[in-house]
Structure formats: structure tokens, C-alpha cells
Amino acid sequence: MATSPDMLAEIAGETGSLAGKAGVLPRQDIRILVKRGMVRSISGEFAESQYQPASLDLRLGHKAYRVRASFLPGPQKSVAQVLGELTQDEMSLENSAILEKNCVYVVELMESLEDLPATISAFANPKSSTGRLDVFTRLIADRSEVFDTIPGGYSGKLYAEISPSSFSIRVRKGSRLNQLRFRRRGSMQEEATGFRLSDKELQKVHDETPLVDGPATIRNGLVFSIHLAGAHAGDTIGYQAQRYTDVIDVDRVGAYAIDDFWTPITAKANKRLILDPHQFYILASKEKLHIPSGYAAEMAPIDPTMGEFRVHYAGFFDPGFGVGAGGMPGSRGVLEVRSHEVPFVLEDGQVVGRLAFERMAAEPDALYGAIGTSNYQGQALKLSKHFKS
Structure with a gap:
């Protein structure tokens, strides 16, 4: 329409x-x-x-x-x-x-x-x-x-x-x-500053409306970690992109078989994953997240001293993302991960990034999950909407 x-x-x-x-x-x-x-x-x-x-x-x-x-x-x-x-x-x-x-x-x-x-x-x-x-x-x-x-x-x-x-x-x-x-921006704000919540402000938001399903680690934003431990040995905890595949039509939803494009990664006893250089992975955060209605969040670039890899390419979270039963956090963050020049070891629970929160000028008249294009509400590990469930 x-x-x-x-x-x-x-x-x-x-x-x-x-x-x-x-x-x-x-x-x-x-x-x-x-x-x-x-x-x-x-x-x-x-x-x-x-x-x-x-x-x-x-x-x-x-x-x-x-x-x-x-x-x-x-x-x-x-x-x-x-x-x-x-x-x-x-x-x-x-x-x-x-x-x-x-x-x-x-x-x-x-x-x-x-x-x-x-x-x-x-x-x-x-x-x-x-x-x-x-x-x-x-x-x-x-x-x-x-x-x-x-x-x-x-x-x-x-x-x-x-x-x-x-x-x-x-x-x-x-x-x-x-x-x-x-x-x-307000009259006293610079073009690109003054929007992000301080750690003190973010802790107060978490105390009032939990941002994660557990204690919040707040350090220059909300810190999150990687989930590499399945409930059972052999559980799928991620996907690695295959190198030689067919074309993907970006306007087709639920049209493609996962196995034609992705290799599942299963949980190992040591709860560890070695990233191959220049390969692309879909993984998930250990924490379940929730973005309250008065805020938006963005994955901030990782500190390069934490490792030579990147965990986000599309890291914006709308107000209302992740709300679960009783208003508690109910959606994991899905991470687009790429290692750079050298192999890199990730351990279950290792810190891999942070979320920077900003205030909304006003609450939206419809939140994520309440509009027809909310494809990732309630997600755990989830590939893009183009693939069959």
C-alpha cells in the first residue's frame, strides 16, 4: 500500500x-x-x-x-x-x-x-x-x-x-x-554529540526496565558477549557462509534452503570457535536484550585491542525490540562476524561488543514487534528473513 x-x-x-x-x-x-x-x-x-x-x-x-x-x-x-x-x-x-x-x-x-x-x-x-x-x-x-x-x-x-x-x-x-x-539536537548540542546515554544514566534505565536477562555490565555502553554453548552437544550455535552458492533475491522471503548457503556450526565440549580469516559467520549474543520504548540502541565498534574481528554490520535496534513475557528481555542479538587477517579464537561468554543507547525525542506511535515488518522479534540464533525456518 x-x-x-x-x-x-x-x-x-x-x-x-x-x-x-x-x-x-x-x-x-x-x-x-x-x-x-x-x-x-x-x-x-x-x-x-x-x-x-x-x-x-x-x-x-x-x-x-x-x-x-x-x-x-x-x-x-x-x-x-x-x-x-x-x-x-x-x-x-x-x-x-x-x-x-x-x-x-x-x-x-x-x-x-x-x-x-x-x-x-x-x-x-x-x-x-x-x-x-x-x-x-x-x-x-x-x-x-x-x-x-x-x-x-x-x-x-x-x-x-x-x-x-x-x-x-x-x-x-x-x-x-x-x-x-x-x-x-537542542540549541546547546553539537551536530553529533550529546545523544548517547552516560553509563550512570544507562544503569538507571536498566534498574527501571531491564535491558538484559541478568546483571548488566555497563562500561562505555551495555557490554554483551558471545554465545557458543548449546544446551546439548551438537546443538547449532552459528552458521558459516559457503563460498560458492546461487544468487539471493533480496525481495524473496522464506525462499531459500539454509543448507544451500550456510554450513551449521555445532557446539563443542570446549565451548570454543576459531574464526577463519576473511570468512563470514552468523552468531548470537549470550544475553537476551530489550530496548525500552523511549530509547534506541546501536552496536558500537569494538575496541581493536579486544581482537582483530568485527561483530556487526547492521547494528541498529528499534524501540521495543526484544520485549518478552512480562516486558522482560526476550531476544538475543544476532551478530554478523568476520575475522580479519589472522585466525582468532572466541570463547563462550567472551565480550565481543557493546550497545550505545540514545534517547528518542518521543516514543514511537508503534513499537518494534507491533508493525508488520518486525521479522526478528523474539529471535534466538536467526538467519536473514530470506531463508526457510
């Missing part, structure tokens, strides 16, 4: 104001940005399913450009200008096209921004399903010097850089690989 800006006004139930508290904008405020034409679509319409509790799904446009290398345009150039210098091939996405693994593509998105308020900046991240397919994607804006970040006051087009790593993927116009969040 598609909704026009006029219809969105009725959904919002008011003319809408962008004034309010500092923090991550909830979906009802994103609707106001759309209604006012600050977020636009090439088609002039937005699908209701694009609106997540604290973000807006972005859609691929009609053409993909294969480029020689990843790039940032810098303060003097548009993305289109750089594409003119680096493009190796063009392909239409009107029907569909295959993006080959280990290649880099740039696609203009259907959404753009027009006179974004100076007090509202935007930040992008891959969707959960994108990260679980090991598809590396980042947002690029005209005259930008950093990925995934749009300053307040921006007007212009938006592009997705896409680089599949483990599997070649089939995409088309309208496919959704990343999402955009908006932050409103």
Missing part, C-alpha cells in the same frame, strides 16, 4: 510540528518530514511499510553503476560528477539485476532530502536483513566527506554504495537495503 503526502497528514492526525525534545525522531515525526516535503520520493509516494519505529526504509532507484572503487565526493563535487569518472558499467534495475560479490556498485535512491532543518541531521545504517547477508552498504550524499551521515540543512540526492561480500544478490527498483534515522 502506498501513501501520498496528503494521506500521511491524515495518518498523523495533525498539521504536525517539528519542534520538540532532542533525540532520535520517532516514525510519526518522520511522517511530518515527508508531509512537509523535506523527505521526497521520485515516485511521489511512500509505502506504509517503509516507516519503522525510529527510521525510514530507503529504496533503490532505477539504475545501478558498477564503479572501480568506493569513494566519497568531497566538499566540491556531487556524487554524479564522481560517477562520471569511476563508472565501469551501468545496468537497469527496472526489472532486476544481479550485483556480483566482491564488486562495488552505486545506486541513486528513490528518496531525497530538501531543505532539511538545520537542527535535524540524518544517519543511515544497513537493514538487519542486509547485514545478515554480508552485503556491505553505505549512504553517500553530495559534497560529503563521510559515509552514512547527512548534516542539518542538506538538500540533494541520496545514493547507496553496495558491495556484496559472501553472496551475489538480485535487486530491483524499490528493493530496500538501508534505512535513514533522524536526530533533532
Whole structure:
């Protein structure tokens, strides 16, 4: 179902104001940005399913450009200008096209921004399903010097850089690989600071509404560890991506057999896993998580002194994620893991990352788990939505 800006006004139930508290904008405020034409679509319409509790799904446009290398345009150039210098091939996405693994593509998105308020900046991240397919994607804006970040006051087009790593993927116009969040800052806040909760504030939140199913380890954010111990010997505790597989269509849900793409990893008596260099794994956190309705969370980059591996590619958690029976934490964090240059040993319960929490500017009018696109509520170890249960 598609909704026009006029219809969105009725959904919002008011003319809408962008004034309010500092923090991550909830979906009802994103609707106001759309209604006012600050977020636009090439088609002039937005699908209701694009609106997540604290973000807006972005859609691929009609053409993909294969480029020689990843790039940032810098303060003097548009993305289109750089594409003119680096493009190796063009392909239409009107029907569909295959993006080959280990290649880099740039696609203009259907959404753009027009006179974004100076007090509202935007930040992008891959969707959960994108990260679980090991598809590396980042947002690029005209005259930008950093990925995934749009300053307040921006007007212009938006592009997705896409680089599949483990599997070649089939995409088309309208496919959704990343999402955009908006932050409103107060008059005394810098553009990108002052949003994250301090450890003291985070401990208070946990005391009032448990963030994990047990004692919380809070150290520059909520610390989480890896789950490598099954209830019984031989239980599946993870998956390793196979190297030579068929193409995955990102718009097909529940269509693929797990064994055709993944090798199960079973629990061992020593509760240990050795990561092979440059291989991709899906694992799970030991802790069950819950993100309260007034907050959002993001997996923060791991301290490199903890090991040469990465545990997240799409690490944003919406308000309401993980709520279980009685409001207690009920969902594990699924981790996209890749070792770098050397083999690395992980032990059950080893700390592998942390969650940084931010305040919402207001509670969303619908939480994760209460909308039709909440594919990972109540998850344990879970591959992307494309695979059969």
C-alpha cells in the first residue's frame, strides 16, 4: 500500500510540528518530514511499510553503476560528477539485476532530502536483513566527506554504495537495503554529540526496565558477549557462509534452503570457535536484550585491542525490540562476524561488543514487534528473513 503526502497528514492526525525534545525522531515525526516535503520520493509516494519505529526504509532507484572503487565526493563535487569518472558499467534495475560479490556498485535512491532543518541531521545504517547477508552498504550524499551521515540543512540526492561480500544478490527498483534515522539536537548540542546515554544514566534505565536477562555490565555502553554453548552437544550455535552458492533475491522471503548457503556450526565440549580469516559467520549474543520504548540502541565498534574481528554490520535496534513475557528481555542479538587477517579464537561468554543507547525525542506511535515488518522479534540464533525456518 502506498501513501501520498496528503494521506500521511491524515495518518498523523495533525498539521504536525517539528519542534520538540532532542533525540532520535520517532516514525510519526518522520511522517511530518515527508508531509512537509523535506523527505521526497521520485515516485511521489511512500509505502506504509517503509516507516519503522525510529527510521525510514530507503529504496533503490532505477539504475545501478558498477564503479572501480568506493569513494566519497568531497566538499566540491556531487556524487554524479564522481560517477562520471569511476563508472565501469551501468545496468537497469527496472526489472532486476544481479550485483556480483566482491564488486562495488552505486545506486541513486528513490528518496531525497530538501531543505532539511538545520537542527535535524540524518544517519543511515544497513537493514538487519542486509547485514545478515554480508552485503556491505553505505549512504553517500553530495559534497560529503563521510559515509552514512547527512548534516542539518542538506538538500540533494541520496545514493547507496553496495558491495556484496559472501553472496551475489538480485535487486530491483524499490528493493530496500538501508534505512535513514533522524536526530533533532537542542540549541546547546553539537551536530553529533550529546545523544548517547552516560553509563550512570544507562544503569538507571536498566534498574527501571531491564535491558538484559541478568546483571548488566555497563562500561562505555551495555557490554554483551558471545554465545557458543548449546544446551546439548551438537546443538547449532552459528552458521558459516559457503563460498560458492546461487544468487539471493533480496525481495524473496522464506525462499531459500539454509543448507544451500550456510554450513551449521555445532557446539563443542570446549565451548570454543576459531574464526577463519576473511570468512563470514552468523552468531548470537549470550544475553537476551530489550530496548525500552523511549530509547534506541546501536552496536558500537569494538575496541581493536579486544581482537582483530568485527561483530556487526547492521547494528541498529528499534524501540521495543526484544520485549518478552512480562516486558522482560526476550531476544538475543544476532551478530554478523568476520575475522580479519589472522585466525582468532572466541570463547563462550567472551565480550565481543557493546550497545550505545540514545534517547528518542518521543516514543514511537508503534513499537518494534507491533508493525508488520518486525521479522526478528523474539529471535534466538536467526538467519536473514530470506531463508526457510
